[in-house]
Amino acid sequence: MKEKVLIIGGGIAGMEAARQLQALGCSPLLVEKEHGLGGHVARWHKLFPDMLSAESLVTELEAGLSGVTVYRHTEVKSINRLKDSYSVKLSNGENLVVRAVLLATGFRLFEAAKKEEYGYGVYDHVVTNADLEAWMNGFPDERMPEAPRAVGFVHCVGSRDIKAGNSQCSKVCCMTAVKQAIEMRERYPQAEVYCFYMDLRLFGKKYEDFYIGAQRDFGIHFIRGRVSEVGETIDGRVQVKAEDTLLGKPVKVILDLLVLMSGMVCNPSASALAPQLRLEIDSDGFLRSRDNVAGILESGRPGIFYAGACTGTKTVPETLAEARAAALRIYQYLQA
Amino acid sequence: MIYKGKQKIWSDYQKEIPDDHWFYARSCIRQNFFPASEKYFLEIGRNVLGRDICDTEHHTTCGGIAYHSDVIPQETAMTIVARQFALMTEMGYRNLVASCITSFGNYTEILETWREFPELEARIREHLWKSCRREFEKPEYLAHASDLMYKWRNDIAERAQYRLVNKDTGEPLDIVEHIGCHYSKMFPHKGVGGAEYPCVLSGMVESWGGRIVDYPERRHCCGFGFRQYLVKANRGYSVSNTYKKFESMEPFHPDGIITNCPGCPYFLDRWQYVIAEQTGKTYGRDGFGIPVFTYEELAGLVLGINPWDLGLQLHQTAVEPLLDKMGVAYVPADKYLGLNREDLLRPELPSVLKCF
Amino acid sequence: MKDFGFTLSPSSAVSLDKVDSRLWHKLLETSPDAAVCISCGSCSASCPAARWSGMSIRKVLLALQRGQSVAPMLSCCMLCGKCTMVCPRGINTRKLILALCRICEKP
Numbered sequence: 135m136k137e138k139v140l141i142i143g144g145g146i147a148g149m150e151a152a153r154q155l156q157a158l159g160c161s162p163l164l165v166e167k168e169h170g171l172g173g174h175v176a177r178w179h180k181l182f183p184d185m186l187s188a189e190s191l192v193t194e195l196e197a198g199l200s201g202v203t204v205y206r207h208t209e210v211k212s213i214n215r216l217k218d219s220y221s222v223k224l225s226n227g228e229n230l231v232v233r234a235v236l237l238a239t240g241f242r243l244f245e246a247a248k249k250e251e252y253g254y255g256v257y258d259h260v261v262t263n264a265d266l267e268a269w270m271n272g273f274p275d276e277r278m279p280e281a282p283r284a285v286g287f288v289h290c291v292g293s294r295d296i297k298a299g300n301s302q303c304s305k306v307c308c309m310t311a312v313k314q315a316i317e318m319r320e321r322y323p324q325a326e327v328y329c330f331y332m333d334l335r336l337f338g339k340k341y342e343d344f345y346i347g348a349q350r351d352f353g354i355h356f357i358r359g360r361v362s363e364v365g366e367t368i369d370g371r372v373q374v375k376a377e378d379t380l381l382g383k384p385v386k387v388i389l390d391l392l393v394l395m396s397g398m399v400c401n402p403s404a405s406a407l408a409p410q411l412r413l414e415i416d417s418d419g420f421l422r423s424r425d426n427v428a429g430i431l432e433s434g435r436p437g438i439f440y441a442g443a444c445t446g447t448k449t450v451p452e453t454l455a456e457a458r459a460a461a462l463r464i465y466q467y468l469q470a
Numbered sequence: 471m472i473y474k475g476k477q478k479i480w481s482d483y484q485k486e487i488p489d490d491h492w493f494y495a496r497s498c499i500r501q502n503f504f505p506a507s508e509k510y511f512l513e514i515g516r517n518v519l520g521r522d523i524c525d526t527e528h529h530t531t532c533g534g535i536a537y538h539s540d541v542i543p544q545e546t547a548m549t550i551v552a553r554q555f556a557l558m559t560e561m562g563y564r565n566l567v568a569s570c571i572t573s574f575g576n577y578t579e580i581l582e583t584w585r586e587f588p589e590l591e592a593r594i595r596e597h598l599w600k601s602c603r604r605e606f607e608k609p610e611y612l613a614h615a616s617d618l619m620y621k622w623r624n625d626i627a628e629r630a631q632y633r634l635v636n637k638d639t640g641e642p643l644d645i646v647e648h649i650g651c652h653y654s655k656m657f658p659h660k661g662v663g664g665a666e667y668p669c670v671l672s673g674m675v676e677s678w679g680g681r682i683v684d685y686p687e688r689r690h691c692c693g694f695g696f697r698q699y700l701v702k703a704n705r706g707y708s709v710s711n712t713y714k715k716f717e718s719m720e721p722f723h724p725d726g727i728i729t730n731c732p733g734c735p736y737f738l739d740r741w742q743y744v745i746a747e748q749t750g751k752t753y754g755r756d757g758f759g760i761p762v763f764t765y766e767e768l769a770g771l772v773l774g775i776n777p778w779d780l781g782l783q784l785h786q787t788a789v790e791p792l793l794d795k796m797g798v799a800y801v802p803a804d805k806y807l808g809l810n811r812e813d814l815l816r817p818e819l820p821s822v823l824k825c826f
Numbered sequence: 827m828k829d830f831g832f833t834l835s836p837s838s839a840v841s842l843d844k845v846d847s848r849l850w851h852k853l854l855e856t857s858p859d860a861a862v863c864i865s866c867g868s869c870s871a872s873c874p875a876a877r878w879s880g881m882s883i884r885k886v887l888l889a890l891q892r893g894q895s896v897a898p899m900l901s902c903c904m905l906c907g908k909c910t911m912v913c914p915r916g917i918n919t920r921k922l923i924l925a926l927c928r929i930c931e932k933p
Contacts, residue, residue, distance in 0.1 A: 702831060702832065703832070704832075705831070705832035706833050706834060706835040707835055709832065709833075709834055710834050710835040710837070713834055714837070744830060745834070747827065747828045747830070748827060748828075748830070748833060748834060749834070821828075
């Protein structure tokens with residue numbers, strides 16, 4: 135009989151892990167709390183560094199799920215350890231017994247409104263990185279100006295921010311900001327685009343090339359300084375204050391649109407499951423892996439594994455690689 | 471501006487304000503700057519709304535100005551404050567309401583410091599006992615007087631003789647609110663509405679029929695800045711901060727400014743004269759400035775109290791443009807008559823800023 | 827004007843949307859690689875004029891983008907070319923300085 139594996143979270147990590155487990159001869163059961171699969175990526179427009187369409191990635195992953203049992207609109211109500219398996223109660227009333235569980239619960243975007251000084255939800259033209267992607271995907275957003283002449287990006291919103299409860303770097307936002315800055319400049323060549331950053335953390339393949347392109351080919355202004363305060367002018371535009379720390383002077387600019395690069399924080403549904411399974415939470419609020427070098431996929435509890443952003447900020451390729459590795463690791467666990 | 475977004479933030483920063491029985495700690499400078507404000511706070515609280523507020527001649531300054539000007543150490547400021555608490559305790563009160571924002575900030579800071587460092591509180595108790603043989607209980611509730619006025623805003627609106635509405639057009643008057651820095655910037659949860667979008671004054675304005683102006687430099691300091699003003703060589707910085715605020719609010723054409731701090735109305739009022747003399751610029755219509763009020767003065771006007779009894783003749787920037795818009799009845803000739811119609815003499819008028 | 831013994835202080839804040847960046851854009855026409863500077867400072871650290879005169883290519887490029895004056899700094903350059911050797915972004919700083927001097931002469 136095929137061994138059943140519960141995968142919690144139908145984002146890209148859960149989908150890819152399900153596809154791989156299916157190929158390895160297991161019986162993955164994929165639980166997703168929303169209707170659509172693909173999680174945050176499904177709402178994203180283009181993926182760096184090759185500007186791959188996020189939709190095409192999700193479609194491809196979804197196509198690999200034939201034969202996989204997918205529970206949509208479903209949540210895990212409770213989960214209990216049996217002798218060498220887990221008994222799972224789903225919100226649709228079904229009870230499952232599975233040999234292994236993969237947490238692919240991903241992340242939640244930091245609530246930008248918590249940084250009150252940036253006026254998200256208060257000022258007319260302040261959006262988040264995710265709002266901008268959704269708008270680029272064709273969802274209308276009344277906060278988006280008609281023909282912007284000036285657009286600003288604020289890096290590190292809720293990241294590297296001890297006061298916001300997140301001392302960690304969210305890692306992907308710098309590159310996302312550079313990507314989105316270029317995309318805005320392409321759409322609105324007459325607009326000046328400003329990126330307000332604390333450090334530019336462009337660590338991945340071809341990220342630095344993007345940055346050079348943003349400077350040289352798109353004339354994007356990079357200002358090293360964190361935005362301190364946002365206000366609204368009489369015509370509903372956004373006034374932004376920062377210090378240009380390289381120049382050593384305060385700077386001010388009036389923008390038609392301000393985009394807040396909200397960071398990643400651990401998905402609260404993972405934090406809710408953690409006590410039931412006696413899983414530990416790491417100092418950054420994400421699930422704690424057995425170790426952060428060779429044991430990232432392992433929870434330290436038998437039969438419970440991790441993949442993707444439930445253990446920390448991950449890029450899309452990192453998440454997919456972890457999903458594949460987790461499938462293999464689970465397969466080995468079931469064989470033993 | 472998305473009003474709902476502000477309401478959401480306001481709901482996160484609600485503060486418990488008991489309705490009655492307060493020990494009132496006056497400000498050391500307000501009685502000179504705005505001589506009737508404290509009187510009318512007591513008048514409105516006690517006689518209009520029937521609340522019990524204790525006012526004693528035995529209390530002193532809180533030491534806040536000296537503390538913020540680096541003249542006295544914090545332990546001295548704490549001992550002064552401990553004595554105020556002792557008076558409150560002796561008179562049988564548990565709730566302390568401060569007239570001054572810096573006092574409120576000072577009291578809050580001291581209570582928070584004692585919470586973190588109980589050994590310091592023990593030492594201050596010892597200091598107080600040695601210096602004046604007094605003992606004290608800490609206040610159960612601490613409020614700024616504008617918190618109480620905020621709580622009473624609808625009671626005042628019910629008794630309103632005038633509203634913050636243009637009597638000719640029926641349009642709400644556009645009012646700038648300015649919150650003293652020490653109100654909630656140090657401890658956002660101690661202020662009504664928090665520190666970024668406080669609603670303590672905007673709530674009063676809206677309740678009395680006005681409309682709030684939210685301009686880009688709303689959160690900026692009034693310009694007092696203690697040493698920026700107190701040291702004459704730094705005074706250019708003080709007036710420059712005020713200038714920055716007026717430049718930012720100018721396009722909104724505000725009809726008036728409401729404040730809740732002793733320093734803010736003083737500097738927003740007086741510096742308009744200095745800015746006018748130095749740059750030739752005025753911010754109201756026809757050469758007038760933008761009238762600046764304390765929240766007690768504005769509450770008094772709404773309740774129909776004679777503007778000259780409210781001490782509005784001591785303002786540098788003429789208040790008459792706002793009185794006329796509200797339709798407040800006043801006798802221009804009585805402006806410089808004091809108590810018992812004593813002639814206060816007319817001040818020299820500035821050369822640029824238009825005044826009466 | 828009445829003498830109060832103090833006056834309004836000029837603000838040091840730079841309004842990014844009001845910056846005069848004509849010189850900067852003129853420079854980019856002939857030296858587009860100026861845009862890729864990352865303000866690492868290796869040019870200034872190796873500059874024989876920097877510690878005596880305040881000359882700094884890093885500051886020159888930043889100042890141009892913020893509409894501040896650069897001519898006094900430029901006049902201190904000795905065109906030794908060391909900054910070109912150390913620049914990690916491969917900016918031809920020596921050519922850039924010459925181009926700038928020409929632009930500043932004939933605005």
